[in-house]
Amino acid sequence: MLQNILVVGLGGFLGAIVRYGFSMVIPKQGLSTFPFSTLLVNLIGCLLIGLIFGFIAKQNLFNEKLFLFLTIGFCGSFTTFSTFSLDGFHLLSQGKWLSVLFYISISTIGGLFLVYLGHSLTKG
Numbered sequence: 001m002l003q004n005i006l007v008v009g010l011g012g013f014l015g016a017i018v019r020y021g022f023s024m025v026i027p028k029q030g031l032s033t034f035p036f037s038t039l040l041v042n043l044i045g046c047l048l049i050g051l052i053f054g055f056i057a058k059q060n061l062f063n064e065k066l067f068l069f070l071t072i073g074f075c076g077s078f079t080t081f082s083t084f085s086l087d088g089f090h091l092l093s094q095g096k097w098l099s100v101l102f103y104i105s106i107s108t109i110g111g112l113f114l115v116y117l118g119h120s121l122t123k124g
Contacts, residue, residue: 007065011073019078034099035087038080039107045079046111050118058122 019041026037052070056062084107091100 003065004068007069008073008076011069012077013073015074015077018074019080033091033094033096035084035091035103038083038087039103042079042081042084042107043110043114045075047114047118048078049075050115051122052118053115054119054122057119058124 022041023037026040049071052067052075056067088100088103091103
């Protein structure tokens with residue numbers, strides 16, 4: 001149990017660092033108030049978790065610690081659903097109804113599609 005907690009924690013530590021790197025490369029402020037950085041990270045994270053899941057299943061390489069490290073730890077920390085929700089709230093509070101609908105739609109539909117794509121790409 002303690003090993004699993006440490007594995008998830010290490011994955012989360014690394015995922016958070018990579019997420020922070022994205023926020024430095026694609027800042028939220030600038031010409032647009034649209035949260036491109038959060039959208040991009042969430043979509044990449046969905047593709048990544050689909051690839052991980054598909055690869056582990058295809059190769060029959062299930063290892064609990066590796067799975068916990070990559071999915072719950074790294075991907076769970078890298079993707080930013082709570083930030084997604086906060087960004088959506090900010091758009092709503094600014095009265096940007098179309099932007100929030102677009103943001104939510106692309107994030108959820110795009111995310112589901114990219115999980116499917118990532119998983120499908122591993123079936124080769």
